[in-house]
Amino acid sequence: MKEKIINTSIHLFDKKGFTETSLQEIVEELGVTKGTFYYYFKNKQELLTDIHLEFIEFLLRNQNAILSDDTKDSEEKLRSMIYMVIHSIKDRKKSARIFFREMRNIGSDYMEQIVQKRDQFRVNLQTLVEDGVEKGEFEMDLDADMVTRGILGMTNWSYYWFDPDGDVSAEKLTSIYLKIILNGIRKQE
């Protein structure tokens, strides 16, 4: 039931917005009582926090699996990470959009742990970039923090427009982004 509540709410929050969706609408959509809701969540805000945590923890779990795979070099890890984010849009586009849009509505009690996990995701990516430089796979005189934010921007933005059922596959988009990041588009002299 908890998962059902979460999934229904994700759908409603994405469609109408968090503030615009009442608890009444959620339980009506589910055909349950408010008592059922309160058995699982203290309030709507706790539910929103759960959606956020579930999403960022999913990303972190996948990221850690990629980082600890010793058969992959830095480039392959970077590819896997970009693919993971883009591919997850198929299942998690709504969660992601809620994550980016409704951050403001997370209560201050919960904010800290979410921000900490968000930062962790970014820092892990930055470590990968720095490792690649150290191992001589990447070469740059650029600020690793800014490069990391650039990569995150490209991939995170795709939550807003990428249609995994459209003409371009997640694999193809990953290859394009990886190629830009690695080789750029300037004509080689």
Added chain:
Amino acid sequence: MKEKIINTSIHLFDKKGFTETSLQEIVEELGVTKGTFYYYFKNKQELLTDIHLEFIEFLLRNQNAILSDDTKDSEEKLRSMIYMVIHSIKDRKKSARIFFREMRNIGSDYMEQIVQKRDQFRVNLQTLVEDGVEKGEFEMDLDADMVTRGILGMTNWSYYWFDPDGDVSAEKLTSIYLKIILNGIRKQE
């Protein structure tokens, strides 16, 4: 007065969200009556549309000025465009965040013209990329549409985190992003 209403509302919408900000709060903050508000706007939604239009039209005006500057080659135009977006964060971070977050709250009457202008901005950037390829400045076997969305992702994302008063200047961030886009980060063999 119209501009004052817009500026105060941008501040409130960014802080509290569009739905969460009542008309009453806007006029109280301004110290005017609702009558004054209704003299300029039909309702809150029309005000939100105005904020959106003002923002996207500002970007388009600047973009057109860059595109029509014949003293610049494609690379310089691309640099100017990235810089323009990043630099505008200084004045327009709140407008931009409202733009990205509150799209859903734009009424269907107004949606079409905003979407059309958003698309125009993307298409103009794509044309610049394609021109650069045609002129031999850029070299890529990549889908220009996807490359364009990647560039937009990098730059648009900076609205969420970039602090123009922080350690990294808008100029420096522009150079880093331009360098990634043009040269990538892979070690040249």
